[in-house]
Amino acid sequence: MLKIADKTFSSRLFTGTGKFSSSALMEEALVASGSELVTVALKRVDVKNNDQDDLLIRLKYPHINLLPNTSGVRNAKEAVFAAQLAREALETNWIKLEIHPDPKYLMPDPIETLKATEELAKMGFVVLPYIHADPVLCKRLEDAGTAAVMPLGSPIGSNKGLKTIDFLEIIIAQSNVPVIVDAGIGSPSDAARALEIGADAVLVNTAIAVSGDPVRMAAAFKIAVEAGRMAFEAKLASPVSHAVASSPLTSFLDA
Amino acid sequence: MHSFNDIFETYNWDEVKGSIYAKTGADVEKALSATKRTLEDFKALVSPAAAPYLEQMAQLSQQLTLKRFGKVIQMYVPLYLSNECSNICTYCGFSYDNKVRRKTLSPMEIMQEVAVIKDMGYEHVLLVTGEDNVTVHVDYFKKALELIRPHFAHISMEVQPMDLEDYEQLTPYGLNTVLVYQETYHREDYKKHHPKGKKSNFKYRLETPDRLGQAGIHKMGLGVLIGLEDWRTDCFFTALHLNYLEKRYWQSKYSLSFPRLRPFSGGLEPKVEMNDRELVQLICAYRLFNEEVELSISTRESPRFRNNIIKLGITSISAGSKTNPGGYAVEPESLEQFEISDERSPAEIARVISQQGYEPVWKDWDNCLT
Numbered sequence: 346m347l348k349i350a351d352k353t354f355s356s357r358l359f360t361g362t363g364k365f366s367s368s369a370l371m372e373e374a375l376v377a378s379g380s381e382l383v384t385v386a387l388k389r390v391d392v393k394n395n396d397q398d399d400l401l402i403r404l405k406y407p408h409i410n411l412l413p414n415t416s417g418v419r420n421a422k423e424a425v426f427a428a429q430l431a432r433e434a435l436e437t438n439w440i441k442l443e444i445h446p447d448p449k450y451l452m453p454d455p456i457e458t459l460k461a462t463e464e465l466a467k468m469g470f471v472v473l474p475y476i477h478a479d480p481v482l483c484k485r486l487e488d489a490g491t492a493a494v495m496p497l498g499s500p501i502g503s504n505k506g507l508k509t510i511d512f513l514e515i516i517i518a519q520s521n522v523p524v525i526v527d528a529g530i531g532s533p534s535d536a537a538r539a540l541e542i543g544a545d546a547v548l549v550n551t552a553i554a555v556s557g558d559p560v561r562m563a564a565a566f567k568i569a570v571e572a573g574r575m576a577f578e579a580k581l582a583s584p585v586s587h588a589v590a591s592s593p594l595t596s597f598l599d600a
Numbered sequence: 601m602h603s604f605n606d607i608f609e610t611y612n613w614d615e616v617k618g619s620i621y622a623k624t625g626a627d628v629e630k631a632l633s634a635t636k637r638t639l640e641d642f643k644a645l646v647s648p649a650a651a652p653y654l655e656q657m658a659q660l661s662q663q664l665t666l667k668r669f670g671k672v673i674q675m676y677v678p679l680y681l682s683n684e685c686s687n688i689c690t691y692c693g694f695s696y697d698n699k700v701r702r703k704t705l706s707p708m709e710i711m712q713e714v715a716v717i718k719d720m721g722y723e724h725v726l727l728v729t730g731e732d733n734v735t736v737h738v739d740y741f742k743k744a745l746e747l748i749r750p751h752f753a754h755i756s757m758e759v760q761p762m763d764l765e766d767y768e769q770l771t772p773y774g775l776n777t778v779l780v781y782q783e784t785y786h787r788e789d790y791k792k793h794h795p796k797g798k799k800s801n802f803k804y805r806l807e808t809p810d811r812l813g814q815a816g817i818h819k820m821g822l823g824v825l826i827g828l829e830d831w832r833t834d835c836f837f838t839a840l841h842l843n844y845l846e847k848r849y850w851q852s853k854y855s856l857s858f859p860r861l862r863p864f865s866g867g868l869e870p871k872v873e874m875n876d877r878e879l880v881q882l883i884c885a886y887r888l889f890n891e892e893v894e895l896s897i898s899t900r901e902s903p904r905f906r907n908n909i910i911k912l913g914i915t916s917i918s919a920g921s922k923t924n925p926g927g928y929a930v931e932p933e934s935l936e937q938f939e940i941s942d943e944r945s946p947a948e949i950a951r952v953i954s955q956q957g958y959e960p961v962w963k964d965w966d967n968c969l970t
Contacts, residue, residue: 388963
């Protein structure tokens with residue numbers, strides 16, 4: 346079981362709520378995914394009347410935990426403010442920290458993210474920051490009290506898969522907090538691969554929401570994530586590129 | 601201080617126009633198969649040579665838009681605050697020399713309009729005025745924003761270009777987005793269409809997006825009024841402008857509009873016509889050129905066109921719009937800026953969007969983020 350802060354998760358597939366063609370379809374897909382942690386952009390929901398918000402109503406399942414995100418903020422100050430608002434409105438101290446001052450590529454700002462993580466952790470938030478696949482930043486975030494790290498696999502929404510795999514492997518090798526691959530996962534095989542290399546979970550949105558059949562695709566991701574984790578636990582055999590027949594360099598030692 | 605004008609001055613209208621019309625099918629095919637498209641590719645995509653490739657462009661445009669924005673369309677509505685104007689613009693119903701009754705909404709009237717717009721379900725409002733710096737100035741906007749802000753999640757403005765200090769003063773009042781259309785990048789024609797008033801200063805208008813970027817505005821909207829000049833050339837300059845702004849003011853978001861000149865009482869006939877096929881070509885060309893830019897369509901277009909454009913690349917749409925100050929509640933019969941083509945209510949448009957397999961999104965920003 347995956348444990349982040351005080352919660353345990355039997356599903357290692359986290360999901361998002363954007364880009365679906367209707368909120369009814371979103372609900373059906375997220376249920377099919379088996380996801381227990383679903384991120385919601387604060388800017389999309391009506392925080393003042395959250396009991397009437399269509400999107401939030403559709404996420405009211407006992408197994409679904411809400412993970413409000415700060416999408417739209419440009420610096421640490423705005424992020425802290427948004428997190429406090431989310432805590433008040435949605436009654437959760439979990440926050441997915443997204444600080445992307447660049448609205449074109451939505452690249453996370455490492456400096457502001459570290460600053461905000463420090464502050465929010467001190468205030469008792471469970472912080473899950475969206476970041477570049479930067480191993481040093483991950484260690485700095487650990488020191489700052491982050492609950493997990495969420496490095497990107499490739500640019501968000503790009504469906505390009507694990508372009509950052511070499512850095513993800515370093516992050517996974519040295520992390521003391523759960524590693525969740527957050528962005529760029531385009532297909533169930535990408536998700537399976539992330540779990541195989543030891544990521545604790547993945548977060549998938551676009552690849553499900555924009556697919557031809559989001560409900561089936563969500564189910565496919567569910568299976569892929571389970572398979573990837575199982576393979577990781579079963580310990581993959583190392584890939585070998587050629588058969589090892591003789592030892593020309595060391596055979597002299599046998600003589 | 602460098603501005604877009606420095607780049608703009610290195611271009612010659614006739615040369616750009618010539619190079620667009622010289623593009624061939626081979627140039628279009630190269631542009632279609634590119635993974636990152638350049639300004640030269642954009643020229644090919646808006647050129648007459650791209651006409652036979654329209655279906656292919658539309659399919660690519662749809663895919664790219666889905667990837668970035670998903671199956672959603674943002675809903676917004678204009679709120680005209682004033683039709684007072686000291687400019688002469690040959691194509692506009694609010695032009696100084698046009699004999700219409702002038703009106704600027706009082707605080708109480710603003711609230712009457714707000715109530716009707718809120719009832720329609722809107723969370724994103726676009727405030728529109730003419731240009732009258734005596735009555736409709738920064739202090740008026742501050743008061744209006746104070747009144748309007750508590751009721752909407754997202755406030756945009758389409759008013760006269762202002763100084764940097766003015767924009768800096770307005771952002772703390774909840775101003776998120778500013779639209780400022782160049783109308784045309786043809787300098788001489790611009791002068792012809794704007795013979796009097798502050799608007800006749802081409803360069804001041806051209807440099808307005810620079811001031812918006814410096815003021816740290818969240819989003820800005822660009823565009824030209826299609827019908828004044830050769831649309832292909834004008835839209836190339838829009839793309840050039842966008843390219844420059846994105847690199848320089850990388851923390852701002854951008855949106856593009858492509859209003860076609862609409863009739864109004866006593867107004868100018870378009871010099872250059874753009875048909876529906878060409879408008880689709882332009883929308884797709886913008887999308888293929890820039891995957892992240894928002895593309896907006898207003899009630900200037902016909903119901904049939906709007907129904908079918910939803911899936912082709914646009915990201916936001918207005919509905920139930922009134923283009924006269926007080927049009928929703930105070931004075932529904934007063935003279936409008938232009939005749940709208942699509943009279944359907946916001947609820948009807950939302951239904952059309954859903955029927956196309958898209959979700960109408962009313963709220964995608966929050967007051968607390970501005």
